[in-house]
Amino acid sequence: MRSSYLPIAIAVAVLAVLPLGTSSNTTLNFLSFALIVALAAQGWNILGGYGGQFSFGHAAFFGTGAYGMALLQVRFGINPWLALPLATLMGAAVGAAIGALSFRARLRGSYFALVTLAFAEVFRILANAWGFTGGAAGVLVPLRIEAANMQFADRATFYWLVLACVAAGLVLTQAMARARFGAWLVAVRENEEAARALGVDSLAVKLRAITLSSGITALAGGLYAQKFLYLDAGIAYGSWISVEALLAPIIGGLGTVFGPLVGALVLLGLGEATKIALGHALGGAVPGVDLVVFGVLLILCVAFAPRGLLGLGANVRRLLRRPV
């Protein structure tokens, strides 16, 4: 069933030609940022959407990826093309460690959510205090525009790099969903006890899921660091990314391949549009108005589209197909 990858190819192709229609740096920056959030959300979706383990602290992985990317370059002089996979592995290791601690202790549901939130906050406070991470001043990656240095003169190039990672995330998610691991992960989400009776090692499945999930989110963090070349604890380990990484799949469609991408584009697109519209209307920026939009979207989704926008789309298609 290779045809199940066709929608991914189409979506990636459409996203790939977007930069050709614009030369605006603001638009390209926004699109790159939206795809970075989408990638972080793809990571969250593997553990939260497919595995049913809701993390409120994916900032812990995003931040580890971001700080890993920045510090490996600044402190150790490692080339960014090598630093990015290393930062991804560091994030995955942090995920495996947090998973081992919390899943072995049989934490689930809101307890698991609270523990992940706590880990992310601890990391934020440590990164803010420690000299090695630059403390409250943050770290600055020196500007040196060279392809070999993963810094590009044309903003579209970095956008395509991020898009390649998102595409890999889509393919990985689709492959996982169709593999034995995906079936077992969903089984653990639906009913852990029944899954164990069928020979599923639920602890091992959850540990693999959180490792994969945190690695992908750390990759997004690494890309973020390289895109903006500046980090502080509030950006890298801030709760904003934990929230956006979980809101995007919920709004797009939990446990679906495209949910995180669709959710991130809609969420950030509407947030940005509202900011611009209100800015024009009131003659000045209204800080935080995008958060209001996020809140309204979440309420609308929970009330009217509990399976997300993709679920809503499927319902509408079924209604249209039904003979009147």
Add this chain to the structure above:
Amino acid sequence: MSALLQVRGVTMRFGGLVAVDDAALDVAPGTITGLIGPNGAGKTTLFTVIAGFQTANAGSVAFAGEDVTALPAHTRALRGIARTFQIVQPFAGLSVRENIAVGAFLRHPSRGEAMARATAVGEAVGLGPLLDRPAGALTVAGRKRLEMARALATEPRLLLLDEVLAGLNPSEIRDMLPVVRRIRDDGVTILMVEHVMQAVMSLCDTVHVIAQGRMIAHGTPAEIARDPKVVEAYLGHGAARRLAGGADA
């Protein structure tokens, strides 16, 4: 003939309550063995210990000649012990076929094979027309069949059926009996907890009776039905004598 399953001296306490007290039982290969007893006798607790979902305070469980007492549930499933749940536990968000495939994936890592196996098992237990329905939409009878199908898809040597007939109406029970028999005829040994006596009498080769956590009798269904200890366990102390007296009068 050595037993496929050997339970020896299993004791399970919950705080001060002794749910299972020094229980022993054998299941011979190729048989349907029944485990019956009044409500609260400890049948389901003994089942969860055999399947590895709870660790007994004392005693041992041996399967196919090997001690499995310390193995977790998922490893026992890999060895060939499958169980169903008294309170059905479907993966509600998945289709019937996907539910069964979760079991089939245990021995068939490729998706194509697991799905084909799930279809075959689903049809064998009479879920053929419902394979693409969401599992949450099944009737009680359908869910009981799904429990069996999922467990069977792991290709067990021993199947533990926990009240698969409870909650079914008489005609649904009649439909289910040949399904259980065919599973045994296909070479799967069955240990079943059951309250529906008509089914126990017609299906089981051997029956073990547990009351208040203790094994009180075992034998063929006919022997068990005549055993005064069993009558007393169900109807109260002295019931056997009173019944006998009533027959004389």
